[in-house]
Amino acid sequence: MTDSVPKFPSSLPLCGLTRPLQLNINTLLRSFSYRKLPQSPVRLSICKLDGSSFDVEVEIMAKVADLKEAVEQVFRESMQESQIDISWSHVWGNFCLCYKDGILIDDKALICFLGIKDGDQLHFIRHLSPKPKF
Numbered sequence: 473m474t475d476s477v478p479k480f481p482s483s484l485p486l487c488g489l490t491r492p493l494q495l496n497i498n499t500l501l502r503s504f505s506y507r508k509l510p511q512s513p514v515r516l517s518i519c520k521l522d523g524s525s526f527d528v529e530v531e532i533m534a535k536v537a538d539l540k541e542a543v544e545q546v547f548r549e550s551m552q553e554s555q556i557d558i559s560w561s562h563v564w565g566n567f568c569l570c571y572k573d574g575i576l577i578d579d580k581a582l583i584c585f586l587g588i589k590d591g592d593q594l595h596f597i598r599h600l601s602p603k604p605k606f
């Protein structure tokens with residue numbers, strides 16, 4: 473891609489500038505930060521062990537930890553009126569989310585790099601951690 477500088481006809485008003493504004497496309501592209509773009513939420517369906525499901529929304533660049541937090545938030549909102557207290561350390565210690573054939577146990581992994589996209593379904597499964605050897 474070559475640098476292109478738009479040419480403006482001399483009849484254009486200069487809006488107080490002494491010369492026409494010159495745009496260097498490569499400079500603009502280099503200075504543009506994609507990380508600052510607003511992210512569209514991704515809607516995911518979470519299937520519970522009893523076969524029922526619920527939806528969560530997270531950003532496409534969310535980490536697995538963010539997804540877990542979204543799951544916890546859905547439960548907190550649905551259990552507001554009841555006095556049930558869920559031990560999330562117990563839940564995540566014994567269960568995990570599964571997508572296709574993979575389990576989501578790395579909290580730092582970005583969901584977009586795991587292939588998860590809008591409309592996908594994830595499942596809760598029992599997570600059997602290896603027993604310590606004595």
